[in-house]
Amino acid sequence: MAEITIYHNGQCSKSKGALEFLQDSGAPFNVRWYITEPLSTVEIADLLKQLNMHPSSLVRKSEPLYQEQYADKNLNEEQWLQVLADNPVLIERPIVTNGNNAIIARPPETVLEFIK
Numbered sequence: 042m043a044e045i046t047i048y049h050n051g052q053c054s055k056s057k058g059a060l061e062f063l064q065d066s067g068a069p070f071n072v073r074w075y076i077t078e079p080l081s082t083v084e085i086a087d088l089l090k091q092l093n094m095h096p097s098s099l100v101r102k103s104e105p106l107y108q109e110q111y112a113d114k115n116l117n118e119e120q121w122l123q124v125l126a127d128n129p130v131l132i133e134r135p136i137v138t139n140g141n142n143a144i145i146a147r148p149p150e151t152v153l154e155f156i157k
Contacts, residue, residue, distance in 0.1 A: 044138075044139075046137070047071070048088070048138075049072050053134050055149055058148075066156060075129050079126065086122060092145065100121060101134075106130060
């Protein structure tokens with residue numbers, strides 16, 4: 042069985058929901074509290090490959106930090122990667138990996154099909 046990891050933000054209701062689905066599934070999994078244990082640019086780049094996304098697509102544009110500091114910026118993908126590493130609250134969530142595959146578990150119940 043592939044190793045399942047949830048990149049979890051305890052302040053996010055969607056992230057909490059996905060975590061509950063994982064707990065109820067009985068499948069073994071790891072929790073990465075990425076707000077208190079931020080991801081490196083290399084870790085984010087690896088997740089982006091698994092998600093088949095660019096850094097700018099992983100940015101939570103509804104976050105106040107984005108609105109206040111980044112909405113008017115014209116950053117390239119490498120710069121967005123660094124912004125995400127420096128400001129983990131801007132990372133879209135929850136991300137769940139299963140081996141070499143990953144999803145953004147929105148809605149949270151999508152995690153159930155993904156981990157099968």
